[in-house]
Amino acid sequence: MRDSGLISTELLAWYDRHARVLPWRVPAGKGQADPYRVWLSEVMLQQTTVAAVKQYFERFTQLWPTVHDLAAAADDQVMAEWAGLGYYARARNLVACARAVSALGSFPDTREGLRSLPGIGPYTSAAISAIAFDRPETVVDGNVERVVSRLFAIETPLPVSKPEIHDFASALTPLDRPGDYAQAMMDLGATICTPRSPACGICPLSAYCEARSQGIAAQLPRKAAKKAKPLRKGAVWVGFSDSSILVETRPDKGLLGGTLAFPSSGWDGSDLGPPAEAVWRELGVVRHVFTHFALDLVVMTADLNEAPRRGRLVSLAEFQPTALPGLMRKAWALARPTPARPRHSVAMASQPQTPDG
């Protein structure tokens, strides 16, 4: 059963006046979106804020203007350019998807065809289908979940309410301008129907909002309680040899999979030792918070005189700290040779350093 259309009509009218200007977005009525740019932005935006994505999107489209360019890129370079954005399985899937699409010749133009590609799930397949191909697919992201939960005053907590939300969202989706409509819902959620204090006073849908009439908008959607994050501990070893530094590429599977890193201990039960025999000294502790646990990582350093058991030596001239994920950048910040803490200084006393707060 499809909605009468009042809500989508009101929303599209609002979007025509207040749409956000974004690097991957084509203004309404100004031509058709490039599926490659839509796809790239959607993957980058998975669980990631618009502000964080912007610079990465500009960089990627500059380096690789088409899906064929990206398909031809080296895995290591893509991983290096993705470094810092998080959820690195996205980067590995990005390359795999680009190569599959390049082999096909172009992006599939249906939700089902897109859904079969690596890294493209229920949300992203619907979003690309709607935005790039103007198909009336039901696009449900975190913004839509919030907007719909409030419009219909859905009290069932997430994620149990997902099917119900999808049904309401499906009924709202218009046959005309579904791509603009999908982006309008997300703009509304991002700028007006916000999580904590929604701006109902200027919302174009306030007259249709059941939660607003009940005065409970700010309390929806309800969510299941979250588990507490455990604190794990580990060590990372930043070894130097002449003008080289010891690094490794982490296994594709698991945390920080496929990223450039310094050799580290396990921090989930496994117990790897130092990557080389050396006199290691402690530089401090870095704390890093992941999605499901926090980590205190002791940063060790040494000058290496023997061949390392694992990892590889790369010259400091070629070493690119920007290719490191966030956690390893913190370790680098402690271990990095600086004028204040030179590597080879006989004058430097071996005073213990205080862990950063």
Place this chain on the structure above:
DNA sequence: AATTCGGGGCC
């Protein structure tokens, strides 16, 4: 249905 995946910005 629950867990595993990052990182930053904002209250």
Place this chain on the structure above:
DNA sequence: GGCCCAGAATT
């Protein structure tokens, strides 16, 4: 310090 973010893949 917790919450949220244009979620997907795996179990």
